Amino acid sequence: MTSKTRKKINLLLLLFPGTFWLIIFFVVPLLIVLLYSFLERGTYGGVTWTFTISNYQRLLGDINSYIYLGVLWRSLWLALLTTAACLLIGYPLAFFIATRSPRWKNALLLLVIIPFWTNFLVRTYAWIVLLQSKGVINVALQSLQIINEPLHLLFTPFAVTIGLIYGYLPFMVLPLYSTIERFNFRLVEAAQDLGANDLRTLWRIILPLTMRGIIAGSILVFVPTVGAFITPDILGGAKTMMVGNLIQNQFLKARDWPFGSALSMLLMVLILVPMLIYFHLSEEES
Numbered sequence: 687m688t689s690k691t692r693k694k695i696n697l698l699l700l701l702f703p704g705t706f707w708l709i710i711f712f713v714v715p716l717l718i719v720l721l722y723s724f725l726e727r728g729t730y731g732g733v734t735w736t737f738t739i740s741n742y743q744r745l746l747g748d749i750n751s752y753i754y755l756g757v758l759w760r761s762l763w764l765a766l767l768t769t770a771a772c773l774l775i776g777y778p779l780a781f782f783i784a785t786r787s788p789r790w791k792n793a794l795l796l797l798v799i800i801p802f803w804t805n806f807l808v809r810t811y812a813w814i815v816l817l818q819s820k821g822v823i824n825v826a827l828q829s830l831q832i833i834n835e836p837l838h839l840l841f842t843p844f845a846v847t848i849g850l851i852y853g854y855l856p857f858m859v860l861p862l863y864s865t866i867e868r869f870n871f872r873l874v875e876a877a878q879d880l881g882a883n884d885l886r887t888l889w890r891i892i893l894p895l896t897m898r899g900i901i902a903g904s905i906l907v908f909v910p911t912v913g914a915f916i917t918p919d920i921l922g923g924a925k926t927m928m929v930g931n932l933i934q935n936q937f938l939k940a941r942d943w944p945f946g947s948a949l950s951m952l953l954m955v956l957i958l959v960p961m962l963i964y965f966h967l968s969e970e971e972s
Contacts, residue, residue, distance in 0.1 A: 723947035731941030741948035754932065761928040762956070764843065765912035768850040772858040772907050773900065775851070780862035780899075784869075795863070798856050806853060810920050813849050814840060817921070841923035849917040854910060858903035865899025901964070909957055929953050 723741055725733040745754075783794045801809060816822045817839040824836040839845055869892070877887045893900075915930030922928075929949065936946030 719947045719950050722944050723951050725944045727942045727944050731943070733943055741944045744945065745948050745952060757927055757929060757932055758956075760843075760926070761912050761930070764847060764850065764926075764928065765908050767847055768854065768911045769858075769904050769908045771847070771851045772855050773904060776855055776858035776862055776903065777900070780859045781866055783859075784863050784866040785871075798859050801856060807916060807920075809853065810849055810917055813845065813852070813921055817845050817848075840921065841925055843922065843926050845921040846918050846926045846928075849921045850911050850914060853917060854907045857906040857910075861902040861906065862896070862899045865896045865902075869895060905961065909961075912957060913953055 722733055724737050724739065726736045726738055726740070728734050779798075783791055783798075786794060814821070818824075819836040819838070819840070821840075823839065824833070827833045828836070873891050873895070874887055877891050882890065912928075913930045913933075914928060915934045918926050918928045918931055919934075930953075933946050933949045933953070936942045936949060940946075
């Protein structure tokens with residue numbers, strides 16, 4: 687056996703655990719969902735092994751008749767709004783953390799990570815205590831005599847947006863921090879020496895060179911947000927349904943697994959197409 691063959695075998699052995707994990711827990715479930723989307727619903731739920739494209743025909747027909755178009759638009763709009771808000775909040779926060787001393791960096795990063803120590807469902811329910819009519823926010827505003835009557839905050843798109851921003855903000859901060867920490871701040875000094883003000887330095891130097899962190903954080907926030915179902919279900923009620931809630935209802939309530947699988951594949955296409963376009967453009971630029 688030659689040395690090249692040994693190197694190839696060793697490389698395959700190193701790649702095997704990760705590849706095996708991806709195949710078993712990602713590729714196989716995805717193929718099962720794709721398969722179910724071409725089957726028929728059973729009488730009492732489940733599936734019957736009769737292949738059909740009626741689920742996609744029904745899905746396209748419902749979209750054309752605007753049954754699900756509003757839900758799809760709401761999901762995309764809330765996901766974009768959440769991503770933009772997380773970026774506006776997370777970039778200054780990540781920049782502040784990255785420019786502190788090592789001692790303060792660790793402490794501030796710990797504060798960002800601490801929410802992950804609590805279950806996401808519990809953290810979402812905590813917002814009910816804050817947003818309800820007799821919650822902390824309304825009681826505080828009434829005590830300060832800013833408002834006379836409680837604000838209707840819970841079970842609104844506002845509540846869902848706040849919950850999504852709170853839940854996914856760390857996913858924006860961490861990749862931004864990682865990028866900004868490696869940024870060479872001598873370039874800022876050079877730009878200022880050449881007469882650039884702070885705003886122009888931010889726009890022409892800092893933002894372009896930290897764009898990879900911005901894009902990575904945006905993807906990490908947008909992808910789970912567009913398919914979120916826990917936060918809209920708890921904080922939005924039936925008034926703020928998103929695509930994730932539709933899929934959940936099809937699988938758990940209507941027990942129409944084939945149609946739920948078709949909705950899942952549609953959501954995956956809506957997410958993957960922009961990401962593939964971005965990766966293609968990135969390869970061309972590099």
